[in-house]
Amino acid sequence: xxxGFFYALNLMAAELNEKAQILDQAGIQRAVxxxxxxxxxxxxxxxxxxxxxxxxxxxxxxxxxxxxxKIIDGADIPVGTLDVTLYRDDLGRVGVQPxxxxxxxxxxxxEKRVVLVDDVLYTGRTIRAALDSLIDLGRPRLIQLAxxxxxxxxxxxxxxDYVGKNVPTSRQExxxxxxxxxxxxxxxxxxKG
Amino acid sequence: xxxxxxxLLRMQELTADEIRLILDTAESMKxxxxxxxxxxxxxxxxxxxNLFYEASTRTRMSFEIAGKWLSADVIxxxxxxxxxxxxxSLKDTGLTLQAMHPDIVVLRxxxxxxxxxxxxxxxxxxxxxGDGAHxxxxxxxxxxxxxxxxxxxxxxxKAAIVGDIAxxxxxxxxxxxxxxxxxxxxxxxxxxMLPCFIDRLGVEVxxxxxxxxxxxxxxxxxxxxxxxxxxxxxxxxxxxxxLFGLTLPRLKGAKSDVLIMHPGPINRGVEIAPEVADxxxxxxxxxxxxxxxxxxxxxxxxxxxxQAG
Numbered sequence: 001x002x003x004g005f006f007y008a009l010n011l012m013a014a015e016l017n018e019k020a021q022i023l024d025q026a027g028i029q030r031a032v033x034x035x036x037x038x039x040x041x042x043x044x045x046x047x048x049x050x051x052x053x054x055x056x057x058x059x060x061x062x063x064x065x066x067x068x069x070k071i072i073d074g075a076d077i078p079v080g081t082l083d084v085t086l087y088r089d090d091l092g093r094v095g096v097q098p099x100x101x102x103x104x105x106x107x108x109x110x111e112k113r114v115v116l117v118d119d120v121l122y123t124g125r126t127i128r129a130a131l132d133s134l135i136d137l138g139r140p141r142l143i144q145l146a147x148x149x150x151x152x153x154x155x156x157x158x159x160x161d162y163v164g165k166n167v168p169t170s171r172q173e174x175x176x177x178x179x180x181x182x183x184x185x186x187x188x189x190x191x192k193g
Numbered sequence: 194x195x196x197x198x199x200x201l202l203r204m205q206e207l208t209a210d211e212i213r214l215i216l217d218t219a220e221s222m223k224x225x226x227x228x229x230x231x232x233x234x235x236x237x238x239x240x241x242x243n244l245f246y247e248a249s250t251r252t253r254m255s256f257e258i259a260g261k262w263l264s265a266d267v268i269x270x271x272x273x274x275x276x277x278x279x280x281x282s283l284k285d286t287g288l289t290l291q292a293m294h295p296d297i298v299v300l301r302x303x304x305x306x307x308x309x310x311x312x313x314x315x316x317x318x319x320x321x322x323g324d325g326a327h328x329x330x331x332x333x334x335x336x337x338x339x340x341x342x343x344x345x346x347x348x349x350x351k352a353a354i355v356g357d358i359a360x361x362x363x364x365x366x367x368x369x370x371x372x373x374x375x376x377x378x379x380x381x382x383x384x385x386m387l388p389c390f391i392d393r394l395g396v397e398v399x400x401x402x403x404x405x406x407x408x409x410x411x412x413x414x415x416x417x418x419x420x421x422x423x424x425x426x427x428x429x430x431x432x433x434x435x436l437f438g439l440t441l442p443r444l445k446g447a448k449s450d451v452l453i454m455h456p457g458p459i460n461r462g463v464e465i466a467p468e469v470a471d472x473x474x475x476x477x478x479x480x481x482x483x484x485x486x487x488x489x490x491x492x493x494x495x496x497x498x499x500q501a502g
Contacts, residue, residue: 096195
């Protein structure tokens, strides 16, 4: 019986090792709410503010932040979608080209305060591509960055202005963000590589 | 899911999934064309050579613009001002090109199979921009893109391709492409311009224009290739035009929302009446516009392909 208990404990530990939950649904909600408050505070309101989410979970997060901003400040903040595939620095280096999806920004970003939204900040290369892409679309007054999880290991001098949670990781680990809109459930998991 | 082939030589070899991937990618590319700054860095450092052995405005320009909007370096070689005028063979021109390490070569040539021949010589990707009477795959892809954009779907639609089917690489590529994505295809033209056994490609054959266009969703008129008409396939231009020209009165017998397409350049008043070509259901200029987006998609997708040898 004792052996059975330790066996079960081992299994649970293995399970935990493989997939540790960093944020649950309430945790994500709290992070989104806090980021929205910080955006209002830092920008002294929401005038000229636009949110641009990076495909695909960044877009869902941007919509959630916009919903919170509506509650806080009463304003409808436009949300756009950015696909940075054509700006990636690893095109043509891997075998098959990644799928290009649409960028949908139905408003001008000229002279706007743009908050870029993504799920995980890691090497910073995606954000570099997003910055180049945004600057081809217009000349914003400023660009800020909001991420749900910052896992470190930057390869470029880029940092986030708003962070849901800082998570120290090793490069072998993976951070998975699950959102109801895409995955049917909310949660942030760390997976051992 | 991606495109894993080195070359694009014919519609016949593409799968329905590959066609869909190209069309979906082209939709994203079309958005780039609508921007103030029409340039993305996706093909930075890649070299595209347009090698054209036949006259062309829209295809060559379209590839050139597509390459430039993707930041590739584009070089145009036309035969009248190159060593081809001194009698250099396609093989030697190919080897010369190879020595300059291009990434993609776009070839138009009067001989069927020329693109495949070149593709075997080169490590670079080769795109067939028309080889003799064989195929013109990028035209078929942009036609499918234009139809899907207007109708919202491809499957189940009915198209009539009208004109000189025997000499038309556009017809052959479109027949293969349309059949693969689940469209019904008819061909119509004078019997002298319908190749034997064309029905084996899975098309219905008509020799009467009015019957052919009666209940189709798309009418695709082919250019009468006057430069290829030495063989006396029809008595006179006027007779051809009377029997197979698309005119307003003839269109009354077609569906009210029928779409009119033509790969260009048009012979106004021969295969298509001016008021039809400039009319509300004419997609001729949409086809040209979409040609750039479709070619951007192809250049992008092929640039990731493994290079041979």
